[in-house]
Amino acid sequence: MRLDGFGIFVNDMAKMIRFYRDVLGFEIKEDENTSNVYLKKDGTLFLLYGRKDFEKMTNQKYGYAEGKNGHFELALYVDTFDEVDRAFADVISKGAEPVMEPTTEPWGQRTCYIADPEGNIIEIGSFGKPFDTKDNE
The missing domain is CATH 3.10.180.10 (2,3-Dihydroxybiphenyl 1,2-Dioxygenase, domain 1)
Known part of the structure; x- marks a missing residue:
């Protein structure tokens, strides 16, 4: 699979x-x-x-979380730290709910979090270089 x-x-x-x-x-x-x-x-x-x-x-019923939930994270990548900041400001101006403002983490990633209208958490992050799938294998 x-x-x-x-x-x-x-x-x-x-x-x-x-x-x-x-x-x-x-x-x-x-x-x-x-x-x-x-x-x-x-x-x-x-x-x-x-x-x-x-x-x-x-033919089944399911339980669903209400409000912001931590069942999963949808991660979006941008190429530069500045793009993280701009993307965060842009999506907040369009109505996304802020969860965590852009922060540079000790492991070298600049990241922030927002929530969609149903509370699903979305990360926007960068390691300061274009995304390379080979780095993640």
């Missing part, structure tokens, strides 16, 4: 589409009334599933 992508189970599909499209710049073409969003972002499959639709499909 290989990792193909990931999905987020959402309560308010229209609000989440607007956030990921208008605030974070994901290329989402589906209508806001859709039940599933299926797209590739930088080579990774990204999905938004309507919670009720997924429950109906699997």
Whole structure:
């Protein structure tokens, strides 16, 4: 098996589409009334599933966290420390909820955190150089 992508189970599909499209710049073409969003972002499959639709499909009920939650982190990378600061300011100005302002960590990464409208945590970070998949193997 290989990792193909990931999905987020959402309560308010229209609000989440607007956030990921208008605030974070994901290329989402589906209508806001859709039940599933299926797209590739930088080579990774990204999905938004309507919670009720997924429950109906699997014939099961699930529990969901409310407010900011720590079940997972979606990490976004930019090439420079300055881009971390600019990206944070940009997404906050567009309505993202700040979680942690840009900080340079002892391990050499500049990072910050925001939350999407349903409380999922998103990191924007950089090690001060363009992303290289070979560095992460």
